[in-house]
Amino acid sequence: MLNKKKLNKRLVLPKAAEAIIRPILFTSALTAVFVIVLIAFFIFQKGWPVISSYGLWNMLSGTVWQPTKEIYGILPMLTGTFYITLIALLIGIPFGLATAIYLSEIAPPRTAGIIRPAIELLAAIPSVIYGLFGIVVINTFMRYLQRGLLSGILPPDYQLGYSVLSGGIVLAIMILPTIINIAEDSLKAVPRAYKEAALALGSTHIQTIFRVLIPAAKSGIVSAIVLAMGRSIGETMALIMVIGNVTALPQHGLLSVFAPSSSLTATIALEMGYAGPQHQAALFAVGIVLFCIIALLNSFVIAFTRRGGQQQL
Amino acid sequence: MMTRPKGKERFIYLFLVFSGYATLTILCVIMGYIFLKGIGHVSLDFLTQSPRKMGAEGGIFPVIVGTLYFVALTVLIAAPIGVGAAIYLNEYTREGTITKIIRFGTELLAGIPSIIFGLFGYAFFVVLLGDFTQGWSLLSGALTATCMVLPTIVRTSEEALKSVPRALREASLALGATKWQTIYKIVLPTGLPGILTGIILGIGRAIGETAALLLTLGGSLLLPQSIFHGTRTLSMHLYMVAMETGNMDAAFATGVILIIIVLLINFTANYLIKKLINRNSTAAIRR
Amino acid sequence: MPDNNNIKVFAEKLNLYYGHTQALKDINICIKEKEITALIGPSGCGKSTFLRTLNRMNDLIPFVTTAGTLLIDNQDINKPDVDVVALRKKVGMVFQSPNPFPMSIFENVAYGPKIHGIKDKDELSYLVLKSLKEAALWDEVKDQLNKSALSLSGGQQQRLCIARVLAVEPEILLMDEPTSALDPISTLRIEELLQELKKQFTIVIVTHNMQQAARVSHVTGFFLTGELLEYDLTENIFTKPQHKKTEDYITGRFG
Numbered sequence A: 001m002l003n004k005k006k007l008n009k010r011l012v013l014p015k016a017a018e019a020i021i022r023p024i025l026f027t028s029a030l031t032a033v034f035v036i037v038l039i040a041f042f043i044f045q046k047g048w049p050v051i052s053s054y055g056l057w058n059m060l061s062g063t064v065w066q067p068t069k070e071i072y073g074i075l076p077m078l079t080g081t082f083y084i085t086l087i088a089l090l091i092g093i094p095f096g097l098a099t100a101i102y103l104s105e106i107a108p109p110r111t112a113g114i115i116r117p118a119i120e121l122l123a124a125i126p127s128v129i130y131g132l133f134g135i136v137v138i139n140t141f142m143r144y145l146q147r148g149l150l151s152g153i154l155p156p157d158y159q160l161g162y163s164v165l166s167g168g169i170v171l172a173i174m175i176l177p178t179i180i181n182i183a184e185d186s187l188k189a190v191p192r193a194y195k196e197a198a199l200a201l202g203s204t205h206i207q208t209i210f211r212v213l214i215p216a217a218k219s220g221i222v223s224a225i226v227l228a229m230g231r232s233i234g235e236t237m238a239l240i241m242v243i244g245n246v247t248a249l250p251q252h253g254l255l256s257v258f259a260p261s262s263s264l265t266a267t268i269a270l271e272m273g274y275a276g277p278q279h280q281a282a283l284f285a286v287g288i289v290l291f292c293i294i295a296l297l298n299s300f301v302i303a304f305t306r307r308g309g310q311q312q313l
Numbered sequence B: 001m002m003t004r005p006k007g008k009e010r011f012i013y014l015f016l017v018f019s020g021y022a023t024l025t026i027l028c029v030i031m032g033y034i035f036l037k038g039i040g041h042v043s044l045d046f047l048t049q050s051p052r053k054m055g056a057e058g059g060i061f062p063v064i065v066g067t068l069y070f071v072a073l074t075v076l077i078a079a080p081i082g083v084g085a086a087i088y089l090n091e092y093t094r095e096g097t098i099t100k101i102i103r104f105g106t107e108l109l110a111g112i113p114s115i116i117f118g119l120f121g122y123a124f125f126v127v128l129l130g131d132f133t134q135g136w137s138l139l140s141g142a143l144t145a146t147c148m149v150l151p152t153i154v155r156t157s158e159e160a161l162k163s164v165p166r167a168l169r170e171a172s173l174a175l176g177a178t179k180w181q182t183i184y185k186i187v188l189p190t191g192l193p194g195i196l197t198g199i200i201l202g203i204g205r206a207i208g209e210t211a212a213l214l215l216t217l218g219g220s221l222l223l224p225q226s227i228f229h230g231t232r233t234l235s236m237h238l239y240m241v242a243m244e245t246g247n248m249d250a251a252f253a254t255g256v257i258l259i260i261i262v263l264l265i266n267f268t269a270n271y272l273i274k275k276l277i278n279r280n281s282t283a284a285i286r287r
Numbered sequence C: 001m002p003d004n005n006n007i008k009v010f011a012e013k014l015n016l017y018y019g020h021t022q023a024l025k026d027i028n029i030c031i032k033e034k035e036i037t038a039l040i041g042p043s044g045c046g047k048s049t050f051l052r053t054l055n056r057m058n059d060l061i062p063f064v065t066t067a068g069t070l071l072i073d074n075q076d077i078n079k080p081d082v083d084v085v086a087l088r089k090k091v092g093m094v095f096q097s098p099n100p101f102p103m104s105i106f107e108n109v110a111y112g113p114k115i116h117g118i119k120d121k122d123e124l125s126y127l128v129l130k131s132l133k134e135a136a137l138w139d140e141v142k143d144q145l146n147k148s149a150l151s152l153s154g155g156q157q158q159r160l161c162i163a164r165v166l167a168v169e170p171e172i173l174l175m176d177e178p179t180s181a182l183d184p185i186s187t188l189r190i191e192e193l194l195q196e197l198k199k200q201f202t203i204v205i206v207t208h209n210m211q212q213a214a215r216v217s218h219v220t221g222f223f224l225t226g227e228l229l230e231y232d233l234t235e236n237i238f239t240k241p242q243h244k245k246t247e248d249y250i251t252g253r254f255g
Ligand SMILES: Nc1ncnc2c1ncn2[C@@H]1O[C@H](COP(=O)(O)OP(=O)(O)OP(=O)(O)O)[C@@H](O)[C@H]1O
Pocket: C018, C023, C041, C042, C043, C044, C045, C046, C047, C048, C049, C050, C061
């Protein structure tokens, strides 16, 4: 049927393909690592001169950001990012965890089958949509609150609607999917036996959830929170649209949640559009700070979940 | 199902249930609100005409075209690299230091904020490679977006490849197929729905992206003539119209289009995932 | 060295390790052309492992090392310059559970010839027809060649897998418990099929079914904890086994 010579000729091609395909695939696989290195390289290359001449500490602790006058204090943005993230986490964590518990422990399958896709959609909605909703709904509501109930105690420039609190609320919604998905996965990964043992000892379902399941799923829940933190520190567009982008340090204690604010991300995105070379370099320096924070958080999560995963097995 | 708890536990229980429904409600409120505010402004003219006054009036035709070009170019670059990476990780190597580094890099990349990608894309693709990419252009934007969607495609494709039963690979190899023949003819087709899901999720991310594109894609409202021209995507347009012209009607209408696209993407992805699960479980049952 | 030229497979002091655990110990075996050899033995004794050394499927498992001689047609198949693809084309394998590709019946059978470079439609059709006939499946599927292979019954799927192997025109057929996932009737059909196939192919079959070994094979090997404890004509093994353990095993007193 088949003569041997013919066959050998035909086999040459697949063999040549085998030989070149491996390096091609290997290069593809390395691309991600390559990109990370390039990102770090370019951000540092452009931003480092500013940090080294201005001084890292001067920059981190400086309260005035006037890049046109070569004053590069980023404390206002740092605090902005910090407060907004804090609020987002304070709201997002309880609701996110509660939803995760509801989905994995309480919800009947059909209800869960409606809520889970909703969460996927929530994760898929573009930031700018959240931003739009934020300006039009949350900021309007905030303005009513600031100019009505709270008008007596708030300074006039805290009555604009644009505020740390709006940013926090918008971000709280945006990080819900991250928290819910990861927390639910780790709750589900808890061996059934734990739960059955607890129930068999006569604990109620709620006791079992809080005393057995949550402690057992701890590592997953922690990574959920840290990832959510990373996501809110890194969010740009939704914040630009709702926080007002004022680079001033909040002055009024707790009332500062009603102050308009800026964030590391928003400042970069807004000012890159018109910045001159020196100003651009300063924005890259802000980028360095942001990059380092995120890289640290994410490395922590990656290392932590690996170890956590092994413990659970 | 549990019996309803009593006393203090009842409050906790109610909070858990409330949260579950609250999440659903938030989604409905946001999508519903944008839809109601914007749908009245969406018309055939809006979809087919060019914008006037920076988008405050007129339609979004060039933006739709720009978005399509941008997405197509991104997929064209990102899909082969991402799927190739997944094939390498899953088929061509054993777990070791190199795969650890690659996985770590991929995970790290997934967590990098978009504005950092924007800075990088600006410094690298727009400025340094400017002679090649022509500065702010579809190409610069797509290359930047490629970096962003790569982790999504790699991860999802890897899951898809993992779901292909080992028995099929062995059958093919035992017939004298080479490794690549086995991958190309058996593994990839069997895992195709999952791979497509990864690509579609990547498209979703690229469409929703704004910050990185502000710094790399330009933002031109003209119909792009080639990959070396700038353009803007729907998300960018929404932002620019809302913040620069203050015409919220046009912004909401753009939002409606965006939401419809996101819904379509999500449904397609879910459909494909179901298909993958069905197909491979029928093949796997007989293992 | 074996000088008899109808010897197809020859192993001497063949050892195999999964990492540090030894799965095959000093296997000596000599399999003749166009005979059916049955391998029996308790679970985990190394039957599958041995079978998979013959087409080097163990290459796919990390940290496997082999030592000793293993010749097929007087060629050492463990030499580094051996073309594994050509080896596997010559040494076909049928797996324990049917594993058809998720494609049509026709495509399943045509897969092998296609990857070996046959493009001609008529040639492919002829090979598919011939192989399906040889595998005694043709009459059942001739009107539905484009149907998905997954829609066939388990027994049909297994015969399809046999047809798929036959289509690459191998010389040796390895079968690892090919009927263990099948009902008695399908099993019987495959056993009948084996009697046909042995006219053309050298067959090595692993089975847990003593009657099956007795019914279909000329020669039987009894494996125990990685060793080939007894290897003789099937007749002898089942009527006057040399080892007490062989006797215990085949009479079901093992344990
Ligand atoms: N991939 C592997 N890695 C490590 N050890 C393995 C592997 N495959 C098999 N083994 C070990 O090698 C020994 C022989 O296994 P093998 O599968 O050859 O047995 P078998 O005789 O075919 O058994 P069965 O009748 O159950 O199919 C067993 O102890 C098994 O645990």
